[in-house]
Amino acid sequence: MNGLPTWLTNKKASDDIAPLLQNDSSVSLESLAAEARAITLSRFGRTMSLYAPLYLSNFCSSGCAYCGYASDRATRRRRLEFEEVRRELEGMKKMGIHDVLLLTGERTSAAGFDYLRRCVEIAAEIMAKVSIEAFPMHVNEYRILAESGCTGITIYQETYNAEQYRRLHRWGPKQNFLERLELPERALQAGIKTVGIGALLGLSEPVEEALKVLRHVRHLSRTYWRAGLSVSFPRIRPQTGGFQPDFTVSDHFLARMIFAFRIGLPDVELVLSTRESPAFRDGMAGLAVTRMSIASKTTVGGYLEPDGNEKGQFEVNDDRDTKTFCKALEAKNIEPVFKNWEPVYNGPSTGQEQT
Amino acid sequence: MDSLQIGTYTFSSRLILGTGKFGNIASMVDAVRASGTQLVTVALRRYNREQAEHDLFTTLADLEGITLMPNTSGASNAKEAVRAAHISRELSGSPFIKVEIHPNPQHLMPDPIETYEACRILAGEGFLVMPYIPADPVLAKRLEDAGCASVMPLGSAIGSGQGLATAEMIRLIIRESTIPVIVDAGLRSPSEACAAMEMGCAAVLVNSAIAVAQSPPEMAAAFAEAVQAGYRAKAAGIMPKSGSAIATSPLTSFLDRTS
Numbered sequence: 001m002n003g004l005p006t007w008l009t010n011k012k013a014s015d016d017i018a019p020l021l022q023n024d025s026s027v028s029l030e031s032l033a034a035e036a037r038a039i040t041l042s043r044f045g046r047t048m049s050l051y052a053p054l055y056l057s058n059f060c061s062s063g064c065a066y067c068g069y070a071s072d073r074a075t076r077r078r079r080l081e082f083e084e085v086r087r088e089l090e091g092m093k094k095m096g097i098h099d100v101l102l103l104t105g106e107r108t109s110a111a112g113f114d115y116l117r118r119c120v121e122i123a124a125e126i127m128a129k130v131s132i133e134a135f136p137m138h139v140n141e142y143r144i145l146a147e148s149g150c151t152g153i154t155i156y157q158e159t160y161n162a163e164q165y166r167r168l169h170r171w172g173p174k175q176n177f178l179e180r181l182e183l184p185e186r187a188l189q190a191g192i193k194t195v196g197i198g199a200l201l202g203l204s205e206p207v208e209e210a211l212k213v214l215r216h217v218r219h220l221s222r223t224y225w226r227a228g229l230s231v232s233f234p235r236i237r238p239q240t241g242g243f244q245p246d247f248t249v250s251d252h253f254l255a256r257m258i259f260a261f262r263i264g265l266p267d268v269e270l271v272l273s274t275r276e277s278p279a280f281r282d283g284m285a286g287l288a289v290t291r292m293s294i295a296s297k298t299t300v301g302g303y304l305e306p307d308g309n310e311k312g313q314f315e316v317n318d319d320r321d322t323k324t325f326c327k328a329l330e331a332k333n334i335e336p337v338f339k340n341w342e343p344v345y346n347g348p349s350t351g352q353e354q355t
Numbered sequence: 356m357d358s359l360q361i362g363t364y365t366f367s368s369r370l371i372l373g374t375g376k377f378g379n380i381a382s383m384v385d386a387v388r389a390s391g392t393q394l395v396t397v398a399l400r401r402y403n404r405e406q407a408e409h410d411l412f413t414t415l416a417d418l419e420g421i422t423l424m425p426n427t428s429g430a431s432n433a434k435e436a437v438r439a440a441h442i443s444r445e446l447s448g449s450p451f452i453k454v455e456i457h458p459n460p461q462h463l464m465p466d467p468i469e470t471y472e473a474c475r476i477l478a479g480e481g482f483l484v485m486p487y488i489p490a491d492p493v494l495a496k497r498l499e500d501a502g503c504a505s506v507m508p509l510g511s512a513i514g515s516g517q518g519l520a521t522a523e524m525i526r527l528i529i530r531e532s533t534i535p536v537i538v539d540a541g542l543r544s545p546s547e548a549c550a551a552m553e554m555g556c557a558a559v560l561v562n563s564a565i566a567v568a569q570s571p572p573e574m575a576a577a578f579a580e581a582v583q584a585g586y587r588a589k590a591a592g593i594m595p596k597s598g599s600a601i602a603t604s605p606l607t608s609f610l611d612r613t614s
Contacts, residue, residue: 041567042514042515042516042563042567043515044376044514045377045514045563045567046378046379046566046567047375047376047377047378093405096405096406096409098403098405128400193431193460221461225458225459226431226458226459227459228460228461229460229461267461267462267463268461330379333378333379333382335377335379335380335409336409337401337409338403338406338409339400339401339402339403339406340400340429341400342399342402342429342439342442344399344430344435344438344439344442345400345429345430345431345435345439347435349431349458350431350432
């Protein structure tokens, strides 16, 4: 594909980590784990920062083949009304959540920018920290969200393989691979303080994918020196639509990838969600991962009155409640950190604007 | 050991503890106790009104004999740090504020420009301002002129355990300073804390090295002893290192001919 940015194609930028990702690598998984653990311990200490997602709406206009909320799924569509948003957030707060990730589908008339902005404002009144994972926006829209109390965005490229990307995004505004690549930069230019990126593992050849994510982080870190950066490692989970990924990502490979990222990005936040099993999450805690979601619902709302029949965006794999999950962390001598932010630090990052 | 004087406050311990990064709050409290510290820093962002069991701020405020030095970790510019200082003072009642402004949340290096601006404002408002700074002798003097109660240059990056990588700059800061110089960040072992005190630091601030030790209270006690040993050694007068070998033709023989 023409017009790919050089940071994406420049393999030298990930040369140091490439050998660690090979399954036949001479570096054993055990030694990678030991090195990752030492780095994590000294830089991040014995703590785990916690957040929970809140799905605001599952209206969507995109045709992502791998998503349970794609516009051709027979899923019941709904959005939370503002009063519901407030009640859900207050319910989450009672569970101990102070750090929320608000999610929507692709931009629709039911859940567009004004809707999202209002939800961010409500969340900022209740939570210490508010991030979003939503549809692509213009710089001025990201700016307004930053001013409304949104400090972070999560935006996965899904796959960094342009061919696979085109094939899997069957219709809708998300079809433009290059435009999606630019989104983290747009948000940072607008003053959003932290950006989380990642690839949906399984959509493309995993080693190539991992190296491209790594190059993306390094590119962002060089270009936007104030940017807070995090990397997530979402693996495809069963979802409505029954999509089967082309590539299998084993527990061993995922662990190897996360350790390699800790070594290659020693001070970047690494995130593991409830897509992963309790055993995998407990095992990874303290080794490389520094941020985890907790007690997550992937249905619209669902923290107050879980609807047993409603299907989420994907099936969560770790459905432990906050208390049980914290006990597991505490057993490993890791302090669960629910609140690690103060609204006084909200507001757009200064000096980030590019002319 | 002479006491450490900051503003009108007097501390017999010269070890200041950071309170993040511990595996649990109980071990943090044990470490604080075992260290004999009287001054601890705590991040405003760890203030958790709703969950007492996870709230560092109130836990520490309730400890007898401990003065809180809230910090502005999380602030990326002067404006945010000043706002955080105001809230911290309200919550803690302490006049101390550790100004910590790191616009890059990865390497956490302090921003000298924003730090200077925040310190100038807060010192003017009567805070006892303790800025976390790069080991820059000029910046240290500028902050002293701006009314800071101390300067806290980094030994090396936060959580890096690289020790006194900036030793030569810290020596210059100490030589020129009329306010206490406190090494903050990067210390890995008690011997490095001892070395910082032997250089003439007024105190050291330690967090990661104690928090991630196998036994935080034991490590805290070890740091306390090292700090005391270093301070006593400095006060006792450390034997100079022997200089170069004596030249075969004396360098000062010309003096015999000048009189």
